[in-house]
Amino acid sequence: MQRAHIQSFFDPATFTVTHVVSDPATRKAAVIDSVLDYDPKAGRSSHESADRVVAYVRESGLSVEWLLETHAHADHLSAAQYLRQQLGGRLGIGAHIREVQATFRKVFNALDMNEEGAEFDCLFEDGERFRVGELEVEVIHTPGHTPACLTYLIGGDAFVGDTLFMPDYGTARCDFPGGSAATLFRSIRKLLALPPHTRLHLCHDYPPEGREPAWECTVAEQRERNIHVHDGVTEAEFVAMRSARDKTLAMPTLLLPAVQVNARGGLFPPPEDNGVRYLKIPVDLL
Template structure:
């Protein structure tokens, strides 16, 4: 690892657990460090590995900064919690598993198998390539402990079918199941994604008590505001661009499907999925020790 200064959390949110939020600007991703203040046990949510698609260079500056912050504060990380198989960044889960002491469990929803089955043949992964990468496959409504704190799994499909949220006290880590109120919602056109499911997941989130805080996975703010990561359920109910009170399921589905039809492919789609469906493990090196990403190419019928 290269020496880098400790990353400073954008904010500390106090609650049942202490929540430290870290922003990664290249992919506009929010990463969270969830800490039980009594025991210092911690979990990392949706960590980002730096990747330059033009050069093919993988680097760990973002993850090293969070690692330094963890070490300096004496936190004891027990889990990496993925909300879903991200298509816009590579997960840094294996970096933390390697560089933190003790057993670090990499966790994701049990429906990751659906994503793996879809994408394995696209990237020429064998059945063996898909085995035993994640340490824990979480079930709907499952609860687990972080120190003395109870964490609950919430299935939130729509963006992807495997998508989870994590509920800790009044804090809910939503991944891409909802965006900040002025942005509304994430796309629902990935394999297994579904606008109706996304509407139902957003409705489920906005049915929580109004003082619950929803921590998002990304933020793409308009120019008039800075990046932010959290808003209350009550604020979303009144102000969420796509899910506020009064917007019907039919209106949401029509908008979401119309919008998704004109969205481009995520810039890091293929590198991200090749890594993320395997719990952050890079493809195996070839005989010369080189690691290669596969990029499927579609040809027009005139070239076939």
């Protein structure tokens, strides 16, 4: 079977990477972790980032079968609904999105928000397999950053979401609702048990000064050089480090709008009786 072709798009505003994965034999494709541009100061959304993906898909003669999310992101809004309008495709996420929806339905008193994942076309379970064209995709449940985090394994390529960052940046925070540093450590060790040459495709990069953004490395590189979880780091050591570090981190700029939209599968809340859609800010709650 041919290896997947991967084209990645980096969004500097949110440090997010969107991956378009296609099967060379059938020209079928999946879009993983798309970005909807959002200006929090103006409350205005736009499609510049998503339109780059649309243009690439059309120019390459691809047919989108899947719009995949590794989890309900807290640092950018998903463009899945816009991409579905433009390109088609079924929207998939991990089955544990139900837990995320139940949490944020209460946080935002969002009575319209479904708690059964109905906004998504497919809720993937750990170990489930599906196809993009002739490419087989294996779903690996990798919680810790959030309860619903997934990795999509396609041959020798793994799309890990926020579970891991580049080795010089480390790992994802675990202080969001349902997060757990111990759980994240175990998820990471599951990934690092993959063959050493497996390519890990990341959802974000926050490059230090002097390094260009990057979003691909191997299992071997992570095991050798990841500053948080290289070989030899114990679970207790990781939990202590991660917990202390998370206490120093500010909330992501787009957290409040992002989780309201992403837990709805990329949909904004329904319009109110004046025809306007509103995002909520809970005061003194978080």
